[in-house]
Amino acid sequence: MGDMLMEDAETNAAQADAALAKPPQANRGTVIRPRSGWAFINVGELWRYRELLFFLTWRDVKIRYKQSLLGITWAVIQPTLYMVVFTIIFGKMAKVPTDGIPYPLFSFSALILWNFYAVGIAQAGNSLLMSSPLVTKVYVPRLTIPFASVGSALFDFFVAFSVLLLVMVFYINFSSADTSGVIVGPIMLMVFPILFLTILLALGVGTMLAALNVAYRDFKHTIPFLVQLWMFSTPAIYMSVNEPSAEASTPSVTQQDANAAKTETEVKAENPVVQNEAGGAADAELGIWAYVKKTLQLNPMNGLIASFRAALLGHPLPWKELGYSTLMVILGFIFGCMYFYRLEPKFADII
Amino acid sequence: MAPRIKVENISKCYRIGQKSASGNDPRYRMLRDVLMDAIKAPIRNLRSGAALGRVEEFWSLSDVSFEVNEGDALAIVGANGAGKSTLLKILTQITTPTKGHADLKGRVGSLLEVGTGFHPELTGRENIFLNGSILGMTRSEIKSQFDEIVDFAGIEKFIETPVKRYSSGMKVRLGFAVAAHLDLEILLIDEVLAVGDAEFQRKCLGKMDQVAQSGRTVLFVSHNMAAVENLCPRAILLDHGRLLMDSTSRDVVSTYLSRLGTTTGQRDLTDPTIARGGTGKAKFEHIELKNLAGASAGKLGMGDGIHFHTVVNADQEIRGAFINFIISDSRGDLITIIHGSDQGDTTFDLVPGKRQTVDCRLPRLNLHPGIYAVSIEIRSGYNLKAVDHVERAVDFEIIPADVFGTGKHPKKAQKIFLESEWSVTPV
Numbered sequence: 001m002g003d004m005l006m007e008d009a010e011t012n013a014a015q016a017d018a019a020l021a022k023p024p025q026a027n028r029g030t031v032i033r034p035r036s037g038w039a040f041i042n043v044g045e046l047w048r049y050r051e052l053l054f055f056l057t058w059r060d061v062k063i064r065y066k067q068s069l070l071g072i073t074w075a076v077i078q079p080t081l082y083m084v085v086f087t088i089i090f091g092k093m094a095k096v097p098t099d100g101i102p103y104p105l106f107s108f109s110a111l112i113l114w115n116f117y118a119v120g121i122a123q124a125g126n127s128l129l130m131s132s133p134l135v136t137k138v139y140v141p142r143l144t145i146p147f148a149s150v151g152s153a154l155f156d157f158f159v160a161f162s163v164l165l166l167v168m169v170f171y172i173n174f175s176s177a178d179t180s181g182v183i184v185g186p187i188m189l190m191v192f193p194i195l196f197l198t199i200l201l202a203l204g205v206g207t208m209l210a211a212l213n214v215a216y217r218d219f220k221h222t223i224p225f226l227v228q229l230w231m232f233s234t235p236a237i238y239m240s241v242n243e244p245s246a247e248a249s250t251p252s253v254t255q256q257d258a259n260a261a262k263t264e265t266e267v268k269a270e271n272p273v274v275q276n277e278a279g280g281a282a283d284a285e286l287g288i289w290a291y292v293k294k295t296l297q298l299n300p301m302n303g304l305i306a307s308f309r310a311a312l313l314g315h316p317l318p319w320k321e322l323g324y325s326t327l328m329v330i331l332g333f334i335f336g337c338m339y340f341y342r343l344e345p346k347f348a349d350i351i
Numbered sequence: 352m353a354p355r356i357k358v359e360n361i362s363k364c365y366r367i368g369q370k371s372a373s374g375n376d377p378r379y380r381m382l383r384d385v386l387m388d389a390i391k392a393p394i395r396n397l398r399s400g401a402a403l404g405r406v407e408e409f410w411s412l413s414d415v416s417f418e419v420n421e422g423d424a425l426a427i428v429g430a431n432g433a434g435k436s437t438l439l440k441i442l443t444q445i446t447t448p449t450k451g452h453a454d455l456k457g458r459v460g461s462l463l464e465v466g467t468g469f470h471p472e473l474t475g476r477e478n479i480f481l482n483g484s485i486l487g488m489t490r491s492e493i494k495s496q497f498d499e500i501v502d503f504a505g506i507e508k509f510i511e512t513p514v515k516r517y518s519s520g521m522k523v524r525l526g527f528a529v530a531a532h533l534d535l536e537i538l539l540i541d542e543v544l545a546v547g548d549a550e551f552q553r554k555c556l557g558k559m560d561q562v563a564q565s566g567r568t569v570l571f572v573s574h575n576m577a578a579v580e581n582l583c584p585r586a587i588l589l590d591h592g593r594l595l596m597d598s599t600s601r602d603v604v605s606t607y608l609s610r611l612g613t614t615t616g617q618r619d620l621t622d623p624t625i626a627r628g629g630t631g632k633a634k635f636e637h638i639e640l641k642n643l644a645g646a647s648a649g650k651l652g653m654g655d656g657i658h659f660h661t662v663v664n665a666d667q668e669i670r671g672a673f674i675n676f677i678i679s680d681s682r683g684d685l686i687t688i689i690h691g692s693d694q695g696d697t698t699f700d701l702v703p704g705k706r707q708t709v710d711c712r713l714p715r716l717n718l719h720p721g722i723y724a725v726s727i728e729i730r731s732g733y734n735l736k737a738v739d740h741v742e743r744a745v746d747f748e749i750i751p752a753d754v755f756g757t758g759k760h761p762k763k764a765q766k767i768f769l770e771s772e773w774s775v776t777p778v
Binding site: 135 | 464484
């Protein structure tokens with residue numbers, strides 16, 4: 001509706017132009033000046049080019065599925081295979097804590113969000129180099145190019161998401177004494193703001209990678225590595241990162257794990273990994289875990305994935321982590337776009 | 352009336368010659384280099400002190416100012432490297448100026464390349480929408496002109512075929528058709544007309560003319576002097592980044608052509624700024640055009656003979672070398688090649704450090720009035736590779752003459768004329 005109004009206004013202006021043969025739309029002008037330093041997004045310009053953003057996204061989606069044998073199922077296969085592997089390794093062999101959620105559901109709900117993020121930033125990172133004519137031969141707001149890459153990853157996300165919904169139906173009445181499946185409730189609506197935050201983060205990180213990729217020719221080799229590393233720094237994907245003490249719903253599983261860890265640590269107690277004045281080996285172990293956890297909190301994806309899963313399954317949200325991630329997402333988005341804008345004037349000269 | 356385009360003191364500087372740690376071109380910086388530079392910097396600072404950070408600057412444009420009013424069509428003329436494309440890239444916002452500013456009033460459309468953003472896997476229909484939106488058209492604008500675009504490109508039958516199955520000509524036609532239907536107040540056009548077959552070129556020129564007449568503001572960069580004079584009443588001449596002249600396109604074109612050394616009919620080719628190709632083992636030093644009486648002449652009458660005189664100097668021995676004279680018209684279209692090895696044994700050996708002159712006479716040049724360019728090249732008889740090549744080494748002008756002895760001139764818009772014998776016999 002808004003679009004139609006805008007277009008109508010434009011055609012009206014064009015007709016008025018033709019009728020009066022006078023310069024209309026003086027506000028539509030362009031002022032060209034040297035640019036340097038830090039700036040932020042030109043929202044008005046992005047809005048004018050919203051159709052281009054749509055077409056570029058549509059192009060990416062279309063091309064990806066046009067000549068592939070498996071077509072749209074690609075979007076589902078990748079997280080599904082990860083889920084199978086994770087279920088075997090982490091669920092069956094390592095028996096990591098999952099807050100009592102069945103492992104396939106636990107990992108799949110995280111993996112589709114992670115997959116969106118990983119594909120989004122990797123595609124966005126390579127997007128400018130892939131469409132260099134759009135940079136050197138015509139002017140479009142360059143931000144639309146990495147944004148469209150994230151947009152096409154979002155399309156994949158929704159395909160996988162619909163499969164996840166089917167899986168969830170299977171787990172709806174699954175809750176029992178020590179397991180919990182899907183609990184339908186209004187908290188589920190939190191999925192959308194959390195998804196929105198993930199999109200913002202993917203946009204911020206993706207644009208920054210895209211700019212770095214143009215500025216430094218060997219940067220593209222680091223992107224797959226970076227994505228891989230980031231996944232391992234996001235333990236929320238494959239295990240519960242809740243503190244054992246805060247584990248009210250499923251004390252049995254985590255308590256066992258903690259005990260096992262305790263005895264293991266007691267054996268190598270003389271190894272002073274962390275100075276702990278209390279001297280207890282179990283405390284030392286918890287100290288390390290707390291330290292690791294604090295470090296991993298710098299990674300906003302942990303909080304986003306844990307919250308996404310909790311909201312999706314109707315479980316209580318880890319509000320503290322989510323709040324922290326929100327802050328990091330906003331900072332990441334602003335910094336990513338500002339960095340992109342800083343390098344943008346040089347793109348056409350160096351790409 | 353306020354000008355539609357107002358350009359004030361635009362300058363653009365590129366940095367060249369700056370080497371990074373690994374000696375790579377600075378345009379292609381590597382993260383590796385940045386890290387290495389950071390490590391090496393303190394050591395290098397100690398060693399070389401002041402020599403550090405010496406960056407060579409190259410001003411692609413300096414202090415260019417002009418204005419264009421609504422409905423005007425302005426041509427930008429200049430030799431290669433004069434800064435034409437840089438100027439267009441600044442006005443389209445592709446790159447930013449180092450100094451100065453420009454104000455453009457109205458929506459700006461640019462056409463620096465035909466079919467930007469075309470994707471081979473997408474169909475013609477899909478690419479029209481994609482390309483149109485890249486050029487700044489709204490979806491409803493594209494929809495309303497869709498049939499016209501398809502019709503103009505002449506690809507109705509293939510509209511649902513992926514563009515990768517199109518011939519290169521079809522791709523170009525489709526790209527131009529989309530661009531030609533851009534309905535914006537300001538159009539910036541680079542030399543995209545030199546594409547497609549002759550018929551399509553004429554169609555493009557017609558469309559361009561229509562655009563220029565329709566009250567839109569057009570900036571047009573071209574080497575095609577005929578198109579410049581045809582489409583734009585006014586032109587500016589750029590030379591090494593400076594604005595040399597701002598006048599009627601007729602004056603600008605003639606100044607431009609005379610600066611190329613046209614009318615004198617001779618040119619010193621030892622000037623190091625002349626762009627040349629080939630291996631460089633031998634070089635042209637001089638070219639002179641003469642009439643058959645032996646006088647130097649940049650202007651010849653229709654049907655006159657012409658005498659090419661060149662001086663060649665070799666650095667290395669080249670056996671069986673020969674020279675080609677390539678004649679093209681002012682649009683850059685090839686007319687003919689006077690081939691040094693096809694027409695009799697005209698090959699010769701080049702000896703290092705020894706100058707030689709090569710002369711070639713044409714008894715009769717059947718060209719129409721107009722300006723023609725002669726490009727010259729030396730090729731090696733051994734592998735036929737170009738040893739030296741000078742594009743548009745010299746120009747000459749053909750002036751009208753009563754070639755048929757009837758007092759009638761052949762009509763315009765032709766390139767060559769042929770004598771003919773007629774007979775009419777009743778049967």
